Amino acid sequence: MSGSVLEIRGLSKTFPGQHALINVDFDVAPGEVHALVGQNGSGKSTLIKILAGYHDPAPGASASVTRQRRGGELTHLRLGDARAAEEAGVRFVHQDLGLVETLGAHENLALGAGFLTNRMGTISWRQEIKRARAALADLGYHIDPRKPVKELSAAERTGIAIARALQNWDRDVELLVLDEPTASLPGPEVERLFDVIRTVKERGVAVVYVSHHLDEVFHIADRVTVLRDGRKIDTVPTSTLDHDKLVELIVGRALYAEFATDLSEGRAGGRKVVLAARGLSSSSLLHLDLDVTEGEIIGVAGITGSGREEVARVLFGALPRTGVVQIGGVHVVGDRPDLSVRAGLAMVPADRKQVGIMPEMAVRENMTLTDLQPYWIQGLLRVRKERSEVSTWLDTLDVRPRQTERLIKTLSGGNQQKVLIAKWLRVKPKVLVLDEPTQGVDVGAKADIHRLVDHAAEAGAAVIVCSTDTEELVRLCHRVVVMQRGVARAVLTGDEITVDRINQLQLQVAQEATA
Amino acid sequence: MSTTADAGAVDPPVNRLRNVSLGRYSALILLALFFVYFGLIDSTTKDVFTDGSNIKVTLAARVTIGFLTLGLLVPLAAGIFDLSIGAMMGFASMVLAWIEQENRVPGGVFGASVVTILICMVFGWVNGFLVVKLNINSFIATLGMSQVITAAMLWRSDNQRIADVFSDEFQDLGRKEFLTQSLSVWYLLGAAIVIWYMLEYTPFGRKLFATGGNPDAARLAGVRTGRYIWTALIISSVMAALGGIVFDMRQGAASPQTGPPLLFPAFAAVFFGATQIRNRPNVWGTMIAIVTLAFGAKGLQLKSPGVWVEPLFNGLALAIAVAFASYQGGLRLRRKRDPEVPSGNLAATVSSRTDLDVDPSG
Numbered sequence: 114m115s116g117s118v119l120e121i122r123g124l125s126k127t128f129p130g131q132h133a134l135i136n137v138d139f140d141v142a143p144g145e146v147h148a149l150v151g152q153n154g155s156g157k158s159t160l161i162k163i164l165a166g167y168h169d170p171a172p173g174a175s176a177s178v179t180r181q182r183r184g185g186e187l188t189h190l191r192l193g194d195a196r197a198a199e200e201a202g203v204r205f206v207h208q209d210l211g212l213v214e215t216l217g218a219h220e221n222l223a224l225g226a227g228f229l230t231n232r233m234g235t236i237s238w239r240q241e242i243k244r245a246r247a248a249l250a251d252l253g254y255h256i257d258p259r260k261p262v263k264e265l266s267a268a269e270r271t272g273i274a275i276a277r278a279l280q281n282w283d284r285d286v287e288l289l290v291l292d293e294p295t296a297s298l299p300g301p302e303v304e305r306l307f308d309v310i311r312t313v314k315e316r317g318v319a320v321v322y323v324s325h326h327l328d329e330v331f332h333i334a335d336r337v338t339v340l341r342d343g344r345k346i347d348t349v350p351t352s353t354l355d356h357d358k359l360v361e362l363i364v365g366r367a368l369y370a371e372f373a374t375d376l377s378e379g380r381a382g383g384r385k386v387v388l389a390a391r392g393l394s395s396s397s398l399l400h401l402d403l404d405v406t407e408g409e410i411i412g413v414a415g416i417t418g419s420g421r422e423e424v425a426r427v428l429f430g431a432l433p434r435t436g437v438v439q440i441g442g443v444h445v446v447g448d449r450p451d452l453s454v455r456a457g458l459a460m461v462p463a464d465r466k467q468v469g470i471m472p473e474m475a476v477r478e479n480m481t482l483t484d485l486q487p488y489w490i491q492g493l494l495r496v497r498k499e500r501s502e503v504s505t506w507l508d509t510l511d512v513r514p515r516q517t518e519r520l521i522k523t524l525s526g527g528n529q530q531k532v533l534i535a536k537w538l539r540v541k542p543k544v545l546v547l548d549e550p551t552q553g554v555d556v557g558a559k560a561d562i563h564r565l566v567d568h569a570a571e572a573g574a575a576v577i578v579c580s581t582d583t584e585e586l587v588r589l590c591h592r593v594v595v596m597q598r599g600v601a602r603a604v605l606t607g608d609e610i611t612v613d614r615i616n617q618l619q620l621q622v623a624q625e626a627t628a
Numbered sequence: 629m630s631t632t633a634d635a636g637a638v639d640p641p642v643n644r645l646r647n648v649s650l651g652r653y654s655a656l657i658l659l660a661l662f663f664v665y666f667g668l669i670d671s672t673t674k675d676v677f678t679d680g681s682n683i684k685v686t687l688a689a690r691v692t693i694g695f696l697t698l699g700l701l702v703p704l705a706a707g708i709f710d711l712s713i714g715a716m717m718g719f720a721s722m723v724l725a726w727i728e729q730e731n732r733v734p735g736g737v738f739g740a741s742v743v744t745i746l747i748c749m750v751f752g753w754v755n756g757f758l759v760v761k762l763n764i765n766s767f768i769a770t771l772g773m774s775q776v777i778t779a780a781m782l783w784r785s786d787n788q789r790i791a792d793v794f795s796d797e798f799q800d801l802g803r804k805e806f807l808t809q810s811l812s813v814w815y816l817l818g819a820a821i822v823i824w825y826m827l828e829y830t831p832f833g834r835k836l837f838a839t840g841g842n843p844d845a846a847r848l849a850g851v852r853t854g855r856y857i858w859t860a861l862i863i864s865s866v867m868a869a870l871g872g873i874v875f876d877m878r879q880g881a882a883s884p885q886t887g888p889p890l891l892f893p894a895f896a897a898v899f900f901g902a903t904q905i906r907n908r909p910n911v912w913g914t915m916i917a918i919v920t921l922a923f924g925a926k927g928l929q930l931k932s933p934g935v936w937v938e939p940l941f942n943g944l945a946l947a948i949a950v951a952f953a954s955y956q957g958g959l960r961l962r963r964k965r966d967p968e969v970p971s972g973n974l975a976a977t978v979s980s981r982t983d984l985d986v987d988p989s990g
Contacts, residue, residue: 453850
């Protein structure tokens with residue numbers, strides 16, 4: 114097939130206990146934008162990683178790149194070799210852009226291409242800056258290359274990463290792979306990125322575009338390849354597809370016609386509303402309304418970038434917000450976790466290592482920090498009493514080992530998470546917010562944590578579970594809110610809560626919601 | 629469980645022994661070695677070293693540094709440095725002397741001391757403002773503050789020492805003895821007990837350690853971390869003021885040169901102390917570290933007099949103690965990490981298995 118820039122044949126990959134890719138063929142035509150889509154675990158990131166040389170493929174795969182810029186010469190591409198793709202003219206911009214935040218654009222570009230030096234062998238900054246400014250202007254960015262990258266907007270940083278990938282494009286670059294470039298971009302910035310992609314395309318560089326956002330696929334891509342469960346389902350021109358059809362290809366089943374719309378609809382009959390949120394907005398949320406009654410477990414679903422990842426922190430007041438949050442009718446001030454805690458809110462954050470545990474402190478100290486009053490008797494913190502209560506909790510939660518004085522960092526992820534949940538359960542919160550409660554947790558601990566969440570709700574707490582694990586939401590929740598582009602796209606109740614349904618709604622394009 | 633499972637298991641009694649082994653008590657062991665060597669073996673020092681008056685003088689000479697280390701401990705628990713503490717102590721000793729000189733404050737030396745403490749608290753408050761409100765790295769903010777304080781002191785004093793302003797009654801408070809030791813040593817012990825109580829036996833102390841342990845996690849648990857950091861910096865300024873006042877009692881004079889050079893020895897003792905007893909800043913580890921450093925330096929000075937002995941000794945002892953402690957910590961980490969690699973649950977399984985092993989009924 115001489116019509117392709119990149120041609121991959123018979124690509125398979127097996128991880129222990131899982132077939133990540135099964136005999137996948139993949140072609141990219143010259144100068145096209147080719148979208149690669151599929152659900153989490155469909156194999157698209159594995160494919161990209163093999164191409165970039167992070168993983169070795171199973172034997173039997175072959176790949177080649179047609180070098181348009183070298184008269185159509187065919188280069189065999191050794192898959193699984195980190196340098197091979199680079200040498201064959203394939204460039205990558207990964208989701209984590211890999212920029213040095215404190216350096217300017219010119220230094221970041223130079224780190225990729227080598228520094229320009231003058232006769233004395235010292236770096237010629239004037240030339241570096243000139244080169245960077247030109248490279249960025251070519252992509253339509255007019256930014257000061259000396260400005261530290263961390264002060265730039267997300268789209269500008271993506272632009273710098275693209276500019277770095279495209280250095281010497283006229284000699285070397287045949288294909289640019291963008292791995293989820295919009296995951297952290299707000300709406301208008303996405304448009305800017307599309308302009309950049311069009312510029313890249315005009316240069317005759319083909320683009321592989323990996324994304325969860327199907328509306329973007331229709332916006333920018335010429336063709337789309339769908340992966341599901343490690344197999345290639347199809348490659349089709351986007352012009353022959355509509356949204357429903359694409360979702361069907363991705364999920365593998367027909368789309369449901371209707372879904373529940375109003376947030377107030379799913380309210381459990383006559384029970385007291387504990388948490389009421391109105392018009393909550395933040396950097397990634399827009400006018401979210403939410404009512405949770407006592408004993409109810411409400412799930413928040415949504416792909417990365419949908420706003421799901423901020424819901425927990427915004428509700429709890431760990432991030433700046435506008436809008437109203439009330440607990441039992443009492444107003445709770447935002448951005449003041451101490452007041453939230455006093456009002457009866459509790460949150461188990463998603464990033465356990467960074468903001469969850471105090472790694473160098475004992476399990477006991479991690480657990481009791483939320484309320485030390487019970488041990489503060491006649492002017493002394495009674496450690497023995499504290500220890501015995503913590504010990505009881507370790508028994509109840511089956512935390513292993515049962516050592517209250519052990520440093521929490523030496524526990525496994527699942528046991529750490531149990532301690533972090535216990536630290537809130539012991540103060541009997543009115544509202545318990547859990548963000549990715551079982552991320553990086555083994556199967557046994559996961560089941561335990563799910564039981565804990567059930568018990569908390571049975572005891573009367575209003576529980577909110579934000580999760581990318583759709584099965585977890587189905588297992589736990591009475592209602593599920595599906596987030597998309599910062600708004601609550603749909604609410605599922607009762608029998609509607611199925612893995613398929615949530616996945617479909619997560620991937621539905623935003624335009625349809627307004628139609 | 630069957631005995632075949634024991635091969636890869638970590639034996640808890642051995643493990644526990646390892647945890648309490650040499651590293652955590654290295655200062656005490658070192659102190660004992662000093663007494664054995666300088667007091668019994670070395671012929672040039674053994675007559676003097678264990679002499680009661682030598683012990684008394686050696687301990688009393690460390691009282692000012694002791695107050696500074698207690699002051700450093702509190703912000704350090706919250707993960708914050710206070711580099712202005714040396715300058716602040718010197719400033720306090722000068723302020724007290726000036727007030728005595730002018731004699732305008734009612735209540736005599738007691739009133740003067742209160743005013744001195746209040747002035748230092750203002751500096752501590754400003755430190756807190758810089759760190760918490762303006763979000764300046766504490767290292768930088770307090771380093772800047774130390775220079776400002778030094779400048780104020782030099783400007784007002786013209787770099788002259790002030791002597792002959794303190795009454796005999798006041799100086800007796802520092803010179804007299806109680807139970808064979810200088811009174812000032814007992815003041816330090818009292819302050820240590822207060823700080824120890826505060827850090828280990830109050831919710832305030834616990835939240836301070838939580839702030840130092842992970843400020844984000846502490847904040848999400850409802851701790852107002854900024855407030856704790858701020859308070860810690862004010863407490864350290866009070867300890868600096870007390871150090872300055874006790875210094876004046878003992879010396880009967882104040883000099884603008886006294887404070888700043890004490891910063892390193894104080895830090896050395898705190899860091900050394902943080903490797904002792906338990907692996908975080910703690911009062912008794914620090915007190916032991918001060919005593920050990922004092923007698924080690926004293927022994928060396930008796931052997932080969934010279935002002936260079938003490939800083940050299942401080943530096944080496946600190947580096948060796950911290951290296952020793954982190955080497956042990958590293959070993960512990962490596963032992964824990966292995967079983968964690970395949971699955972989170974395995975580590976738990978291994979440990980619970982060993983729990984069964986120590987059960988006498990098993």
